[in-house]
Amino acid sequence: MDGLVQLQKQLVDYTASLFHEGFLDDQFNQLQQLQDESNPDFVVEVVTLFFEDAERLLNELTKTLGQPSTDFKKLDAHVHQLKGSSSSIGAHRVHRICISFRNSCEEQNVEGCLKNLQQVTHEYSLVKSKLETLFRMEQQILAAGG
Amino acid sequence: MCFPSKFPFAPVSIILLCSLSHIVRRFSASELSLNEVVALVAPMAPSRSGSDACRGGTPEFPAGLRVLVVDDDATTLRIIEQMSIRCRYRVTTCTEATVALNLLRERKGCFDVVLSDVHMPDMDGYKLLEHVGLEMDLPVIMMSGDSTTSAVMKGIRHGACDYLIKPVREEELRNIWQHVVRKIWNENKEHDNSGSMEDSDWNKRGNDDTEYTSSVADAAEVVKGPKKRSSLKEEDIELESDDPATSKKPRVVWSVELHQQFVSAVNQLGLDKAVPKRILELMNVPGLTRENVASHLQKFRLYLKRLSGVAQQQNGMLNAVPGTIESKLSATGRFDIQALAAAGHVPPETLAALHAELLGCPASNIMSTMDQATLLQASIGLKHSHAEHAVAYGQPLVKRPNIGTDFLPSVLTANDVSSGYGAWPSSNNTMGSVRPNNSVERVGTQNNNILMDILDHQQRQQPQQKQQQHHQQQQQLRQQPLIPDQSCSINVQPSCLVVPSQSSDTPQAVNSSASVNQNCSFGRNSIIDYSLLSQKSNNSVSASQFPSRDTKAQGVLYGYTTPSTCSMSSINGNFQHLQNSTLTFGAARPFPSPLPMSDRQDPYGFKSGDSFDQVCLRNIGFIGKGICIPNRFVQNEIDSSVSDFSQMKVHVDSSGNTLKEEPNFINMQKGSRPMVERYQSCDHSSVFTE
Numbered sequence: 085m086d087g088l089v090q091l092q093k094q095l096v097d098y099t100a101s102l103f104h105e106g107f108l109d110d111q112f113n114q115l116q117q118l119q120d121e122s123n124p125d126f127v128v129e130v131v132t133l134f135f136e137d138a139e140r141l142l143n144e145l146t147k148t149l150g151q152p153s154t155d156f157k158k159l160d161a162h163v164h165q166l167k168g169s170s171s172s173i174g175a176h177r178v179h180r181i182c183i184s185f186r187n188s189c190e191e192q193n194v195e196g197c198l199k200n201l202q203q204v205t206h207e208y209s210l211v212k213s214k215l216e217t218l219f220r221m222e223q224q225i226l227a228a229g230g
Numbered sequence: 231m232c233f234p235s236k237f238p239f240a241p242v243s244i245i246l247l248c249s250l251s252h253i254v255r256r257f258s259a260s261e262l263s264l265n266e267v268v269a270l271v272a273p274m275a276p277s278r279s280g281s282d283a284c285r286g287g288t289p290e291f292p293a294g295l296r297v298l299v300v301d302d303d304a305t306t307l308r309i310i311e312q313m314s315i316r317c318r319y320r321v322t323t324c325t326e327a328t329v330a331l332n333l334l335r336e337r338k339g340c341f342d343v344v345l346s347d348v349h350m351p352d353m354d355g356y357k358l359l360e361h362v363g364l365e366m367d368l369p370v371i372m373m374s375g376d377s378t379t380s381a382v383m384k385g386i387r388h389g390a391c392d393y394l395i396k397p398v399r400e401e402e403l404r405n406i407w408q409h410v411v412r413k414i415w416n417e418n419k420e421h422d423n424s425g426s427m428e429d430s431d432w433n434k435r436g437n438d439d440t441e442y443t444s445s446v447a448d449a450a451e452v453v454k455g456p457k458k459r460s461s462l463k464e465e466d467i468e469l470e471s472d473d474p475a476t477s478k479k480p481r482v483v484w485s486v487e488l489h490q491q492f493v494s495a496v497n498q499l500g501l502d503k504a505v506p507k508r509i510l511e512l513m514n515v516p517g518l519t520r521e522n523v524a525s526h527l528q529k530f531r532l533y534l535k536r537l538s539g540v541a542q543q544q545n546g547m548l549n550a551v552p553g554t555i556e557s558k559l560s561a562t563g564r565f566d567i568q569a570l571a572a573a574g575h576v577p578p579e580t581l582a583a584l585h586a587e588l589l590g591c592p593a594s595n596i597m598s599t600m601d602q603a604t605l606l607q608a609s610i611g612l613k614h615s616h617a618e619h620a621v622a623y624g625q626p627l628v629k630r631p632n633i634g635t636d637f638l639p640s641v642l643t644a645n646d647v648s649s650g651y652g653a654w655p656s657s658n659n660t661m662g663s664v665r666p667n668n669s670v671e672r673v674g675t676q677n678n679n680i681l682m683d684i685l686d687h688q689q690r691q692q693p694q695q696k697q698q699q700h701h702q703q704q705q706q707l708r709q710q711p712l713i714p715d716q717s718c719s720i721n722v723q724p725s726c727l728v729v730p731s732q733s734s735d736t737p738q739a740v741n742s743s744a745s746v747n748q749n750c751s752f753g754r755n756s757i758i759d760y761s762l763l764s765q766k767s768n769n770s771v772s773a774s775q776f777p778s779r780d781t782k783a784q785g786v787l788y789g790y791t792t793p794s795t796c797s798m799s800s801i802n803g804n805f806q807h808l809q810n811s812t813l814t815f816g817a818a819r820p821f822p823s824p825l826p827m828s829d830r831q832d833p834y835g836f837k838s839g840d841s842f843d844q845v846c847l848r849n850i851g852f853i854g855k856g857i858c859i860p861n862r863f864v865q866n867e868i869d870s871s872v873s874d875f876s877q878m879k880v881h882v883d884s885s886g887n888t889l890k891e892e893p894n895f896i897n898m899q900k901g902s903r904p905m906v907e908r909y910q911s912c913d914h915s916s917v918f919t920e
Binding site for chain 2: 111114115117118123126129130133134136137161164165167168169171172173174
């Protein structure tokens with residue numbers, strides 16, 4: 085039992101740190117609240133949807149920026165989407181970068197866009213690994229009988 | 231049996247009604263109560279909502295609110311869906327605006343409110359907003375991550391009821407019901423003021439037995455006035471005598487004819503100079519008020535504006551201002567025409583007529599005529615003791631020149647009757663009971679007199695315009711006109727029932743029976759219930775999703791997966807589902823094979839009761855296409871069959887044969903709309919085998 089308690093404490097601390105460091109925001113809490121017995125995997129489900137979406141969008145962004153003549157409208161549309169989905173799961177840092185990314189698009193600033201793309205890709209992979217860690221910890225707890 | 235060319239529907243509807251009542255009776259004898267059936271098939275509904283529905287308690291408003299959510303972002307969509315489920319709404323999701331719009335058109339009266347994202351790839355959210363406002367007049371709430379004042383202002387200008395900033399929180403969702411109620415109140419006030427006739431109890435939905443009346447309707451009624459739960463009988467016949475204070479106010483149904491009158495008045499005056507007062511004078515329609523005209527004019531102007539914008543884009547031909555409708559219509563696509571026709575909340579059926587008239591080309595989306603034909607065919611084909619009635623009814627139905635107007639009375643009747651039906655499929659009680667009998671009795675009774683009465687009544691009703699369309703009813707009505715006469719409307723109801731039961735088309739596996747609604751609620755959701763029944767698999771999610779992509783197997787409802795067609799395979803599959811659902815209706819037994827439309831039967835022969843039932847049920851489904859199926863349809867995985875059906879009217883065709891030769895209207899329908907697909911008739915002998 086002690087192991088279980090330990091695991092649970094770890095989870096709590098870890099989650100708190102994610103919030104503290106700005107990886108997650110209150111929206112993530114909303115997600116957790118939406119999870120219940122009839123939807124026990126809701127958070128994982130939604131976050132997975134986000135991962136899929138985000139990866140697709142990041143690919144699109146990379147492709148669009150790789151074009152000789154940048155289609156800023158298209159870029160903006162993709163960023164907007166990424167912004168929306170990241171905010172809906174509470175991926176705070178990703179969301180923030182998207183905001184400045186959109187500004188770069190508006191200014192038609194290719195350099196700025198490239199930089200933003202790099203940042204958002206980085207932040208995305210960070211939050212992804214953090215969330216995956218979180219889910220793993222939850223699994224461990226479940227496995228341990230929690 | 232020869233049916234009058236114009237209104238063959240009446241008999242059909244009657245037949246259907248009869249068959250329905252027959253079916254109902256059959257099922258009532260069955261051991262399974264609706265509740266039990268529901269419980270069997272819909273295990274997954276969350277206990278809170280499920281228990282409500284299963285217990286037969288009407289969900290308290292705002293629970294049961296029928297929400298359509300449109301957002302291209304799957305993550306947000308899923309979250310809002312879950313939040314809506316938490317709020318105990320009956321939620322349907324869509325990732326594409328075009329799919330959503332089709333869904334709304336096909337299921338008029340099946341949604342209370344629309345939540346739409348602003349930025350979507352296939353259609354601007356504001357455009358969708360405009361369309362919905364013009365055609366369905368539903369409250370639309372915009373959502374966006376963009377919180378700038380200008381964006382919000384744009385939403386308001388386009389007529390959004392509210393504007394939510396993403397990420398949307400559950401508390402915000404809990405509040406959206408206010409927009410629905412507000413709209414209802416305002417509409418009621420408007421109607422009361424204008425003294426339009428109330429068709430009071432459609433809303434009631436004759437759900438005497440049904441505990442599952444729309445929670446919205448209930449709420450609205452509560453606020454509006456004393457609930458009136460008169461017996462269906464009264465409602466059936468005495469539409470006019472309904473107490474105006476209680477029912478949702480009747481809304482003027484802008485039938486094709488009426489709208490054309492309006493348009494010609496406007497053209498006469500010149501769009502610039504067209505003022506409601508003058509238009510009203512020119513139109514000279516008794517019972518129409520200046521307010522009705524004014525609001526219709528407003529919508530019309532918006533519509534034209536949009537059209538001219540589109541037209542200019544498209545071919546630069548149209549000029550915004552005073553063109554005739556025709557010119558605008560020709561320039562724009564079918565889509566627009568539909569919108570135009572819908573501007574006055576014209577039933578989709580009338581759109582077909584309008585379409586045909588104005589453009590000379592059938593609108594693929596407008597199924598009504600086909601549906602009607604199908605319905606008629608189906609009904610004709612079915613052998614039923616009531617068939618005679620149908621025949622009898624056919625006669626009186628003849629005359630009306632205008633489908634649109636026909637709808638009105640029929641709608642009324644249908645509603646009344648349908649309310650019975652509504653209760654019927656959805657609630658347990660209806661299953662066996664009573665309710666349907668009340669309304670169905672009228673029709674279902676093997677009593678010619680009753681049918682005749684209804685017909686007469688409807689005919690009498692016709693002159694009175696003010697079809698009340700409470701905005702929910704309205705949608706239903708619009709859908710109903712499938713069959714201009716009351717019989718039509720009657721049919722509609724059942725079809726609604728049947729269709730939805732199909733299974734929503736969720737992108738998921740067919741098992742989304744759950745889509746039915748989180749609450750497994752019945753009542754208005756006859757469809758849902760039905761689907762519950764028929765669903766073999768249960769979907770724990772109460773929301774239904776409308777896949778924007780093609781989900782062959784599952785669910786493209788009404789061909790949502792692809793804009794207008796369904797693949798044969800999916801159709802067959804769907805049909806199967808449809809069949810199953812229909813079959814299971816009341817029986818809660820999935821039937822392996824789709825019910826063949828009256829393939830073996832002589833359409834007028836009314837040979838086999840079973841097939842009749844089946845066909846009837848199926849037809850009902852078809853009718854739905856393009857017709858508002860009053861039931862709440864949660865898009866679950868309903869088979870696209872439903873949609874397919876409507877489009878296809880396959881059954882009619884496939885079976886054949888005799889059907890084809892049938893009533894003129896069918897022929898004319900055919901002309902206007904080619905059958906999309908041919909449904910393989912299946913052996914339906916086994917269908918209702920116990």
